[in-house]
Amino acid sequence: MTVKRLSLATLGAALIAAPAFAGSPTPAPVEPMIAPAPVVSTGGDWTGAYGGLSLGYADVSSSGGAALSGDDLIGGLSLGYDYDFGQFVLGAGIDYDYSDIDLGGGESMEGIGRLKLRAGYDLGQGLLYATGGLARTSLAGLGEDNGYFAGIGYEHMITDKVSVGGEVLYHAFDNFNGSGTDIETTTAAAKVNFRF
Template identity: 55%
Template sequence: MKYLLSAAAASALMAGTAFAGNIEPAPMEPVIAPAPAPVFTSPNWTGFYVGGQLGYANVDTSIANVDGDGLIGGLTAGYDYDLGNWVVGAGLDYDWTDVTLSGVNLDVENVFRAKLRGGYKLGDGLLYATAGYANVDVQTLGNEDGYFVGAGYEHLITENISLGGEVLYHEFDGLPAGGVNTDPDATTAQVRATFRF
């Protein structure tokens, strides 16, 4: 009887151990974290720039048949400040023109602009509006002051080089021609390349 009790106790002990499982914990599988999503950073537009521009100008006046069109091109320089998604800046343009006013046979010689601009960043590009002071020099009639408004787009090709385009509408004070004020206005469309530093 003792032998039977001992055998029963040993069987119970072995069965309990079998149900208990292995004393060592199961190895943990390594946790692989997902790769972080790439963070897009737009370029920083803060800094000075210089460049050149070339395009087309169309000049109209309040006098019938006194108008003209032709090439316009010159230099541009300025400074932009990057505010995050927005960019603001100021600049100067000086353009020479190949525009002759028909009917009076006078050449529009050059246009100077002092401009402000503000725009919104689109990836590597900048869509902007611009406005400011303009001055036109017409052969023999002299200089006249005015203003301009317009819009443009500029795209960074590299960290320092950008290409863009700009359309501007100008209004000038009346230029006297034959005793009559001409009230000229001009529309320009230009492409531009700038070096930024």
């Protein structure tokens, strides 16, 4: 009996002590998690064709011959193509702003068309650019004539296919259609472009 009790007591002690010998009492070290580096955009891809709409404001003044001035809303359409060289973007396009700006004396400006070049700096989702080129406008009484324009703008991609922005342009039409009147027009417009 004593040997059986001793064997049972030894077996019980061994079972109780077994977990202590099963492994180290200190837990194994946990390897630290390394988070992936954040993805930083160094530039968007502005290469491709686009078409867009604009809505803005125009202010017209004159010097020389006829005393003309006026301001009103303008709105228009644009088509263009950009090529992204990495940090820099070059593009060309055409646009037309419809208007009916009363300039006094029965005269009005009926719209402005543009053949434009633009060069910009790629900010990733944004494009800061300068633009300029040939402008053509029509006045109700003085006919049509060509001039030039220059300005700056900013465009921001809100999706891969849609961008929004704004543009401020200065236009000059010297000696408009031989009338001796110089016409100056400043426009500021909000734009939305659809890329395809």
